[in-house]
Amino acid sequence: xxxxxxxxxxxxxxxxxxxxxxxxxxxxxxxxxxxxxxxxxxxxxxxxxxxxxxxxxxxxxxxxxxxxxxxxxxxxxxxxxxxxxxxxxxxxxxxxxxxxxxxxxxxxxxxxxxxxxxxxxxxxxxxxxxxxxxxxxxxxxxxxxxxxxxxxxxxxxxxxxxxxxxxxxxxxxxxxxxxxxxxxxxxxxxxxxxxxxxxxxxxxxxxxxxxxxxxxxxx
Amino acid sequence: xxxxxxxxxxxxxxxxxxxxxxxxxxxxxxxxxxxxxxxxxxxxxxxxxxxxxxxxxxxxxxxxxxxxxxxxxxxxxxxxxxxxxxxxxxxxxxxxxxxxxxxxxxxxxxxxxxxxxxxxxxxxxxxxxxxxxxxxxxxxxxxxxxxxxxxxxxxxxxxxxxxxxxxxxxxxxxxxxxxxxxxxxxxxxxxxxxxxxxxxxxxxxxxxxxxxxxxxxxx
DNA sequence: CAAGAACCGTACCGTACGGTACGCAAAGGA
DNA sequence: TCCTTTGCGTACCGTACGGTACGGTTCTTG
Numbered sequence: 001x002x003x004x005x006x007x008x009x010x011x012x013x014x015x016x017x018x019x020x021x022x023x024x025x026x027x028x029x030x031x032x033x034x035x036x037x038x039x040x041x042x043x044x045x046x047x048x049x050x051x052x053x054x055x056x057x058x059x060x061x062x063x064x065x066x067x068x069x070x071x072x073x074x075x076x077x078x079x080x081x082x083x084x085x086x087x088x089x090x091x092x093x094x095x096x097x098x099x100x101x102x103x104x105x106x107x108x109x110x111x112x113x114x115x116x117x118x119x120x121x122x123x124x125x126x127x128x129x130x131x132x133x134x135x136x137x138x139x140x141x142x143x144x145x146x147x148x149x150x151x152x153x154x155x156x157x158x159x160x161x162x163x164x165x166x167x168x169x170x171x172x173x174x175x176x177x178x179x180x181x182x183x184x185x186x187x188x189x190x191x192x193x194x195x196x197x198x199x200x201x202x203x204x205x206x207x208x209x210x211x212x213x214x215x216x217x218x219x
Numbered sequence: 220x221x222x223x224x225x226x227x228x229x230x231x232x233x234x235x236x237x238x239x240x241x242x243x244x245x246x247x248x249x250x251x252x253x254x255x256x257x258x259x260x261x262x263x264x265x266x267x268x269x270x271x272x273x274x275x276x277x278x279x280x281x282x283x284x285x286x287x288x289x290x291x292x293x294x295x296x297x298x299x300x301x302x303x304x305x306x307x308x309x310x311x312x313x314x315x316x317x318x319x320x321x322x323x324x325x326x327x328x329x330x331x332x333x334x335x336x337x338x339x340x341x342x343x344x345x346x347x348x349x350x351x352x353x354x355x356x357x358x359x360x361x362x363x364x365x366x367x368x369x370x371x372x373x374x375x376x377x378x379x380x381x382x383x384x385x386x387x388x389x390x391x392x393x394x395x396x397x398x399x400x401x402x403x404x405x406x407x408x409x410x411x412x413x414x415x416x417x418x419x420x421x422x423x424x425x426x427x428x429x430x431x432x433x434x435x436x437x438x
Numbered sequence: 439c440a441a442g443a444a445c446c447g448t449a450c451c452g453t454a455c456g457g458t459a460c461g462c463a464a465a466g467g468a
Numbered sequence: 469t470c471c472t473t474t475g476c477g478t479a480c481c482g483t484a485c486g487g488t489a490c491g492g493t494t495c496t497t498g
Contacts, residue, residue, distance in 0.1 A: 014475095029338070030338025030339050031335065031338055032338075032339065035454085035455065035456085036455080036456060036457075037454090037455075037456090040476090040477090044476080044477095045475075045476070045477095046475065046476045046477060046478085047456090047457075047458085047477095047478095048457095048458075048459085048460095048475075048476085048477095049474085049475055049476075051456090051457070051458080052474095052475085056456080056457080057456070057457095109338065111395070111399075112334050112335060112337065112338050114399055115331050115334050115335065115398045115399055116250065116331060116334065116335030118331065118398065118399050118400040119248070119249025119250055119251075119328065119331050120249050120251065123400070126398075126399030126400035126401070127399075127400065127401075129399060130396065130399055130401070161413075164391045164392070165388065165391070165417060167391050167392050168387035168388050168389075168390060168391035168392070168414075169384065169387050169388065170387075171387060171391075171392065172383045172384070172386050172387035172390075173383070173386050173387070173390065173394070175392070175395050176330070176334075176394050176395060176398075177349065179334045179337065179345075179395075179398075180330075180333055180334055180337050180345030180346070180348060180349055181337040181342070181345035181346065182345070182346075182349065194380075198384065198421055201420070201421060202417055202420060202421065233445095254484085254485065254486085255485080255486060255487075256484090256485080256486090259446090259447090263446080263447095264445075264446070264447095265445065265446045265447060265448085266447095266448095266486090266487075266488085267445075267446085267447095267487095267488075267489085267490095268444085268445060268446075270486090270487070270488085271444090271445090275486080275487080276486070276487090
């Protein structure tokens with residue numbers, strides 16, 4: 001036994017390679033393309049190994065979610081002194097990143113998979129996906145807006161509520177539409193800009209300039 | 220041939236009863252519970268009739284969506300003179316109705332079904348669900364905010380954009396969370412109130428009272 | 439009344455999946 | 469060098485699904 005095996009919820013490189021193939025199959029062909037036989041063939045491993053490593057199919061799906069989440073690490077950049085323009089830039093960057101993540105092939109495929117499974121009673125995939133997939137991005141946004149509040153640039157009582165407002169302004173029904181097969185936005189940056197303008201109008205402490213308000217109302 | 224059969228995209232009462240059973244099976248047990256054999260047993264019909272009426276499984280699913288959409292009719296109440304309070308009431312009613320619809324058993328089940336199918340290439344269920352399921356509610360909201368604009372109570376250039384803002388403020392990520400299996404909100408009315416307050420702050424022409432703004436920022 | 443259509447219940451077929459078992463090769467430790 | 473572990477490839481099993489075929493029954497229609 002390796003000395004550092006205790007704190008490893010991760011997998012071996014070989015298992016990661018298999019999970020990578022599993023994600024590829026899922027993205028390319030949907031849930032029906034992700035069969036144990038197909039994965040064993042694509043990853044050059046045996047079905048027996050799959051069941052030994054992941055238990056059963058649900059365990060495999062959970063491992064795929066954990067693996068994908070382990071690949072995403074948000075860069076924490078604390079310290080930097082906040083002005084209203086810096087805050088706006090950070091919020092817009094967050095919005096663009098959020099839209100890019102939600103529109104990603106793997107994200108859409110995993111969300112479709114978990115949603116499809118969530119009809120079964122007692123499937124923990126949905127909870128798992130929300131926890132693993134959203135925790136990083138939620139933390140980043142919450143830290144940002146709480147920092148903005150401490151700097152006197154934002155005003156709200158409930159940070160959760162304010163964050164949900166920001167999320168709704170950025171995403172609207174776009175996520176569900178993409179899950180249903182519609183193409184994404186033509187210009188994520190423009191949507192990010194509009195959403196942040198609206199958020200600052202609602203929760204910013206400094207009065208929005210007439211220009212900014214006009215630009216927002218103008219589209 | 221009946222004289223009025225030309226404009227009938229609907230189904231016979233018998234077929235509607237079968238589709239009702241199909242929706243029941245889907246809601247109770249998810250997609251895996253909706254099998255042709257199971258439906259034939261539950262609806263006391265033969266599999267042969269199912270294939271005769273709906274073609275194949277995808278046709279059955281499409282018929283279920285069309286049938287469910289045919290049950291929902293939004294009440295058009297034009298004319299009524301708009302004041303800011305009446306507009307606010309109508310917007311809040313719309314928000315509550317939207318949240319109630321999205322949280323409905325059948326809506327969630329159909330959305331899960333269409334999202335699960337949307338991974339397959341060339342599945343038209345997603346587009347169908349968006350068109351049939353959202354058209355009514357979209358029309359109602361668009362008519363309302365355009366009426367508000369004509370009455371001088373709202374200000375925006377692009378009605379689509381304003382509507383998406385309203386939608387995002389009302390729903391945020393709640394729809395996806397519910398699709399993933401999370402329970403809905405405890406208080407839809409409160410969420411509706413908050414969303415409409417924010418929307419009027421962004422797009423209303425009358426200044427929000429300090430009370431309203433405080434209540435909004437306060438949660 | 440008779441002919442035909444619609445339809446129910448059941449049986450049937452091919453397929454493909456999840457999961458298990460086995461034989462054999464390669465790697466690693468003593 | 470030998471032995472144990474790991475894992476690959478394949479074959480296998482039970483099951484359940486989508487879709488089809490058929491005999492019998494009810495209802496319509498001329």
